Amino acid sequence: MLDRKFILENVAQVKQNNANRGVTADVDRLVTLEQQRRAKRQEADELNRQANETSKRIGKAKDPAEKEAIKDEGRRLREQKDAAEAEHDRLDAEIFDILRLIPNLSHPDAPVGPGEEANREIRRGRHEPRKFGFKPRDHVELAEMHDLIDFEAGAHVAGHGFYFLKNEAVLLELALQKYAVDLLLAEGFTPTITPDLARTDVLQGVGFIPRGPETQIYSIENSDLNLVATAEITLGGMHAGKVLDAEQLPLHYCGVSHCFRTEAGAAGRASRGIYRVHQFTKVEMFAFTRPEHSDATLERFCDLQCRLFDGLEIPYRVVDTATGDLGGSAYRKYDLEAWMPGRGDAGEWGEVTSTSNCTDYQARRLGTRFKQKGEKGTQFVHTLNGTAVAISRALIAILENFQDEDGAITIPGALQGWVGKDRIGVKM
């Protein structure tokens, strides 16, 4: 959520930003309604003040008849106040409906454009895409060769989009988790394993919409719980409604969770294999920072992602996400796209991680603030999230990049210790 006062004072900027992001929201109407709402608020406050004053006079009145007269006046004032307040609440609800459509502001350096075509490549990994002397297989084929992923069994028990990891794929998942957590631990992150479910108000605070036709969220029937789509939800909700001390900041968490996504409307879109699935495991980074530190923290998260993938020897590029592709909460977002040799005709970049600076947009909705000692009032913290490793996508990159002509797969050196071998598919 943006600050209403800010919107009123920067109408043109907000409108331009909406346009850059491809969002339609009636900002003019919001401005009108907000002005009306404020007037109603003042009216209600004034009536309430008079009513309070009247109530105090009742005790002092001696004559019973006079007392009754004052009571009547008090009742009348309360009624008027209630009416003004009801109108205020109606306006407020309408304003909120518009407000929730308005996305965060955008970083001035973020490329402006309608979609991912406008993303700007800003960086490459240490390893360039390898030249294959043969036609590389895609991860589905490789997984089948080595019995690493059982799609059929997954569909059998849970439907399309679910799968069993098997054999070395399991070891790779565990190794990737350990690899990512260890690195972040050394960087001062507090490691957590978060709940895989969260309440609806937490989802909404972080910016996820658990209802509606286009929802990505699985909800638990007869409860207020939802399966999380990312640990960003649970980590972001940790301090909802709290006022933190400025000295506590920044807080850096890393969270391991399962991620569940309905992928509504994504049918047929790069749906082969485990690129887009209903469940996967992810190690997530999350930070609560002071406003002046969020830009630098985004760079740090991006650097950490690069270190993680450089360490796995996976080729990748980093793109600065265009305004039209930022989503609602992000002020700036970097995507790390790994080279996936089995995608498309001759390989394609595929998003493996993503990191966003959400500034105070999530915090305002979540009510996560901080207080600077000796200063009056509170401020909203800034929140940032970033993928350390999304296991399913990392698996694709590993299988496809490290395959040999006979289909054998070399396990990245960084993971060999945990997997317990250096190759998959070597004939004994």
Place this chain on the structure above:
RNA sequence: GGAUGGGUGGCCGAGUGGUCGAAGGCGGCAGUCUUGAAAACUGCUGAUGUCGGAAGGCAUCCGGGGGUUCGAAUCCCUCCCCAUCCGCCA
């Protein structure tokens, strides 16, 4: 799933229907004392909105929502959440 007890300011914790934004404590800030610090003592110290140049004023906020009343942290209803115990269970 059953039983009970709770949800009050940054934190802990009192609170008779009006004098309660709310005792007390902790924490924080300032001062006294001290070479300095600690301790001790004294004073100050909630958030949000709104008006005002400022000083300050006003309104709201005691889990959420509804009700009773001229007036509710306090009484009633309802929902949510949290804790403990029992049962079941990895």
